[in-house]
Amino acid sequence: MGIELKMELYTKTDDRVTSSQLDHLKMLEAESIFILREAAAEFAHPVMLYSIGKDSSVMLRLAQKAFYPGKIPFPLLHVDTSYKFPEMIEFRDWYAKHVGAELIVHKNQKALDDGANPYTLGTQKCCGLLKTRSLLDALAEGGFDAAFGGARRDEEKSRAKERVYSFRDSLGQWDPKNQRPELWSLYNSRHHKGESIRVFPLSNWTELDVWLYIHSENIPIVPLYFAKEREAIVRGEQILLLQTGVRPLPSEKPQMVKCRMRSLGCVPCTGGIRSDADTVPKIIDEMISFRRSERENRVIDHDEEGSMEIKKREGYF
Amino acid sequence: MSTATPEPADALSASASSPTAPKSVAEALTHTAGLLRFSTAGSVDDGKSTLIGRLLYDSQSVFEDQLASVRSSKINRASGPIDFSLLTDGLRAEREQGITIDVAYRYFSTPRRKFIIADTPGHEQYTRNMATGASTAEAAVVLMDATKGVLRQSRRHAFIAHLLGVQHIVAAVNKMDLVGFSQEVFDRISGEFREFADQLGIRNVYAVPVSALEGDNVVRRSKRMPWFEGPALLEHLESIPASAGAVSGPLRFPVQYVIRPDASFRGFAGQLASGELRPGTSVMALPSGVKTKIQSIVAFEDEPESAGPGNSITITLDDEIDLSRGDMLVAEEQAPFKGTEFHATLVWMHSEPLDPHKIYVLKHTTRTVRARFNQIRHRVDINTLEHVPATKLDLNEIAAVDVKTTLPLFFDPYRLNRTTGSFIVIDPLTNATVAAGIIDGAIDSGSGSRSAAHRKHSTREERILRFGHPAAAVWLKGRPHVAELVERRLFDEGWQVQLAGPNDFLSHELVTVAKAFRLSGYITVFCPLDDGTDQKQVVRAIFGPDSFFAVRITDDTDEEAVERIMNVLRKWRDTYSDPYKGKS
Numbered sequence: 001m002g003i004e005l006k007m008e009l010y011t012k013t014d015d016r017v018t019s020s021q022l023d024h025l026k027m028l029e030a031e032s033i034f035i036l037r038e039a040a041a042e043f044a045h046p047v048m049l050y051s052i053g054k055d056s057s058v059m060l061r062l063a064q065k066a067f068y069p070g071k072i073p074f075p076l077l078h079v080d081t082s083y084k085f086p087e088m089i090e091f092r093d094w095y096a097k098h099v100g101a102e103l104i105v106h107k108n109q110k111a112l113d114d115g116a117n118p119y120t121l122g123t124q125k126c127c128g129l130l131k132t133r134s135l136l137d138a139l140a141e142g143g144f145d146a147a148f149g150g151a152r153r154d155e156e157k158s159r160a161k162e163r164v165y166s167f168r169d170s171l172g173q174w175d176p177k178n179q180r181p182e183l184w185s186l187y188n189s190r191h192h193k194g195e196s197i198r199v200f201p202l203s204n205w206t207e208l209d210v211w212l213y214i215h216s217e218n219i220p221i222v223p224l225y226f227a228k229e230r231e232a233i234v235r236g237e238q239i240l241l242l243q244t245g246v247r248p249l250p251s252e253k254p255q256m257v258k259c260r261m262r263s264l265g266c267v268p269c270t271g272g273i274r275s276d277a278d279t280v281p282k283i284i285d286e287m288i289s290f291r292r293s294e295r296e297n298r299v300i301d302h303d304e305e306g307s308m309e310i311k312k313r314e315g316y317f
Numbered sequence: 318m319s320t321a322t323p324e325p326a327d328a329l330s331a332s333a334s335s336p337t338a339p340k341s342v343a344e345a346l347t348h349t350a351g352l353l354r355f356s357t358a359g360s361v362d363d364g365k366s367t368l369i370g371r372l373l374y375d376s377q378s379v380f381e382d383q384l385a386s387v388r389s390s391k392i393n394r395a396s397g398p399i400d401f402s403l404l405t406d407g408l409r410a411e412r413e414q415g416i417t418i419d420v421a422y423r424y425f426s427t428p429r430r431k432f433i434i435a436d437t438p439g440h441e442q443y444t445r446n447m448a449t450g451a452s453t454a455e456a457a458v459v460l461m462d463a464t465k466g467v468l469r470q471s472r473r474h475a476f477i478a479h480l481l482g483v484q485h486i487v488a489a490v491n492k493m494d495l496v497g498f499s500q501e502v503f504d505r506i507s508g509e510f511r512e513f514a515d516q517l518g519i520r521n522v523y524a525v526p527v528s529a530l531e532g533d534n535v536v537r538r539s540k541r542m543p544w545f546e547g548p549a550l551l552e553h554l555e556s557i558p559a560s561a562g563a564v565s566g567p568l569r570f571p572v573q574y575v576i577r578p579d580a581s582f583r584g585f586a587g588q589l590a591s592g593e594l595r596p597g598t599s600v601m602a603l604p605s606g607v608k609t610k611i612q613s614i615v616a617f618e619d620e621p622e623s624a625g626p627g628n629s630i631t632i633t634l635d636d637e638i639d640l641s642r643g644d645m646l647v648a649e650e651q652a653p654f655k656g657t658e659f660h661a662t663l664v665w666m667h668s669e670p671l672d673p674h675k676i677y678v679l680k681h682t683t684r685t686v687r688a689r690f691n692q693i694r695h696r697v698d699i700n701t702l703e704h705v706p707a708t709k710l711d712l713n714e715i716a717a718v719d720v721k722t723t724l725p726l727f728f729d730p731y732r733l734n735r736t737t738g739s740f741i742v743i744d745p746l747t748n749a750t751v752a753a754g755i756i757d758g759a760i761d762s763g764s765g766s767r768s769a770a771h772r773k774h775s776t777r778e779e780r781i782l783r784f785g786h787p788a789a790a791v792w793l794k795g796r797p798h799v800a801e802l803v804e805r806r807l808f809d810e811g812w813q814v815q816l817a818g819p820n821d822f823l824s825h826e827l828v829t830v831a832k833a834f835r836l837s838g839y840i841t842v843f844c845p846l847d848d849g850t851d852q853k854q855v856v857r858a859i860f861g862p863d864s865f866f867a868v869r870i871t872d873d874t875d876e877e878a879v880e881r882i883m884n885v886l887r888k889w890r891d892t893y894s895d896p897y898k899g900k901s
Binding site for chain 2: 023024026027028029030031033034037038040041064065066067068069070071153154160161176177179180181182183184185186188190191192203204206208209
């Protein structure tokens with residue numbers, strides 16, 4: 001019963017849109033399901049990186065479909081930096097239960113105990129410790145030889161060249177100049193002990209495809225994606241929600257802003273956008289008229305030209 | 318020729334009101350033409366990045382902050398307002414060196430369809446990247462510079478696209494602004510390209526004059542080239558039929574994953590490579606040869622009534638049969654080849670050359686086996702397209718080889734089925750993907766036979782599947798030794814061929830001989846004596862006018878004559894359509 005009530009909270013759609021023809025979404029769906037099954041068949045210990053965002057929600061639905069009526073044959077792994085929005089954590093626990101998947105939550109407790117935080121370390125170092133290091137530790141601890149990620153090639157320039165099966169050496173590092181060729185849908189899963197492969201079933205999806213699919217499949221997402229009056233501080237172009245961990249500068253005053261999140265990350269590094277879109281179709285309408293890319297509100301990508309590529313080489317998703 | 322005022326088709330400052338981007342949710346949902354994947358190839362200065370940047374920009378797939386980041390980039394080489402190539406060249410090394418070294422995928426949509434571009438470098442040392450990009454593409458945009466004409470690179474790209482089964486070739490003659498939008502220049506370049514494409518047997522070439530820099534004929538038709546009446550590049554790409562559901566041919570369902578949640582349910586999951594199935598469809602399992610029927614198609618929400626090519630599905634069967642990953646469900650009447658030996662074309666992708674004595678890992682559909690490539694029949698020079706003898710195969714080289722696998726594969730020639738006709742080769746020690754393979758056909762030996770379940774005698778269609786062509790006669794007058802050269806060449810390339818020389822039979826036996834070879838499906842090379850008795854018409858009637866080629870050699874050299882005949886035959890073979898057609 002509780003689950004049903006929650007479902008309404010997490011899916012907001014209306015019937016303005018009739019999805020009579022979904023040719024291209026069906027093709028993307030079929031390809032993603034093929035990739036999920038292929039990896040589940042060929043790897044000994046796969047795991048799905050679950051980041052709670054909209055892409056993760058879509059990836060999870062595809063996994064449900066791929067193995068129906070069986071259960072998803074691998075666990076979900078959430079790398080918790082402990083700087084996530086509380087709504088995300090609440091959603092995560094609800095959704096994993098709803099889907100019936102095993103959920104592993106991993107924190108870099110040592111770094112946190114040593115006082116790792118984005119304010120004194122800076123975003124790059126903080127991400128390095130709490131996300132990248134933590135992820136690599138979690139993969140090694142679990143003995144996982146493959147990890148599904150929800151990354152899309154349209155997100156960022158260096159991702160455009162990432163393979164569907166992205167090989168990582170025994171230190172979890174990516175070598176962009178020495179990637180395996182990937183032809184047809186014949187994926188090479190072979191690796192030595194200690195090496196692993198990141199598998200990206202949503203490689204060919206765009207942000208718009210993700211939203212269209214969420215709409216047509218009525219997939220639950222974190223309510224932070226829907227516009228609402230929220231207490232925030234406005235810092236230049238960024239709208240930062242007033243939550244634990246956000247530290248206003250002396251000159252900044254909290255105010256109510258109708259806004260939503262376009263992508264979800266850690267509280268101090270993820271800004272909102274002004275928006276009235278409080279249903280999925282309205283978000284899609286907004287997307288279509290958008291002229292700004294979704295990672296723009298992620299502070300980390302802008303630290304340095306090519307910063308995503310540097311992080312990815314080190315093992316970031 | 319028109320002398321319209323040179324005025325850009327649209328300015329770079331184009332507002333957000335681009336006519337090509339979807340306008341509403343409903344519009345975005347109804348990409349009526351589905352999804353199209355196309356490849357491009359090019360080098361630094363032929364304007365490829367500019368063309369792609371233009372397509373992305375004009376379809377509103379480039380976001381303002383990305384543009385801003387390009388504008389402020391430390392290494393912006395641009396002299397103009399926006400250097401589009403900075404949008405597309407993703408990796409640091411490329412941005413710094415100004416080259417494109419890998420395959421990058423780009424996405425954009427119009428109200429009509431979603432596009433995926435496989436953007437690849439064009440230099441010879443990136444042949445493997447071109448092949449990778451072409452492997453999933455339905456169309457290829459071959460970019461040519463109007464000031465330079467048809468270069469080796471353009472030919473190479475067209476050849477690789479054709480080799481990898483790309484159906485639609487678009488010849489985009491770029492930089493028309495630099496040649497005064499001259500129709501004459503366009504006609505000359507596109508004519509030369511068509512001639513080359515013709516030789517390869519490429520049927521669908523669309524040539525379009527464009528200026529990527531200024532936007533002419535890219536998204537909208539240009540007013541500055543009123544002599545050109547065809548659609549703009551993007552309009553043409555929108556009109557290419559989507560391949561989804563268009564994979565004709567008999568049922569091929571490679572089993573990918575067995576779903577067994579409990580003892581009561583056993584489902585077989587996979588992506589349908591070709592054909593259709595619905596509850597009640599008769600299928601045969603390979604390798605066992607056991608026959609059964611589809612019981613149901615199981616899905617997350619509703620049970621679909623049928624499934625077509627490209628669908629990822631889960632099915633249950635009427636009978637409990639032995640079936641697991643790597644096996645295949647097929648149409649009983651039109652089974653694939655089942656065997657351990659076949660002819661293939663390899664694109665070598667690794668710096669360590671092919672070792673004919675080494676045992677490699679070969680992945681074909683969902684089946685992984687061990688394989689050896691102990692015979693290189695010839696290498697293809699990708700610039701001249703000549704077949705050259707070879708004893709080794711290096712990075713970026715392409716060769717026809719004989720393959721021998723440890724376990725049988727269930728395959729079709731690549732020309733008939735891209736999924737069941739392709740494989741990759743993996744080095745068992747380093748695990749690197751070292752080659753891409755295209756199956757040309759079975760080797761004519763006991764092991765390369767059709768499934769054992771075929772108890773009826775072989776049919777014409779089956780012979781066409783095996784040989785890759787129906788019967789034909791080459792009536793060659795002038796130089797008997799050229800007939801021998803042609804026969805040898807055809808034989809070496811895997812054709813089913815027989816030389817019928819003047820001393821092989823008596824002249825009154827000709828009709829019997831011709832009929833026998835026609836029934837057996839042979840390409841028969843006749844070299845009649847010039848004794849006045851012209852039996853040409855008799856043989857022509859036996860083989861039929863479409864499969865009869867009379868050749869008179871006059872002043873060509875031997876090599877030219879062989880090449881000429883080979884081109885005619887290749888073209889004929891390629892225009893010979895899918896033998897499954899009309900046979901559902």
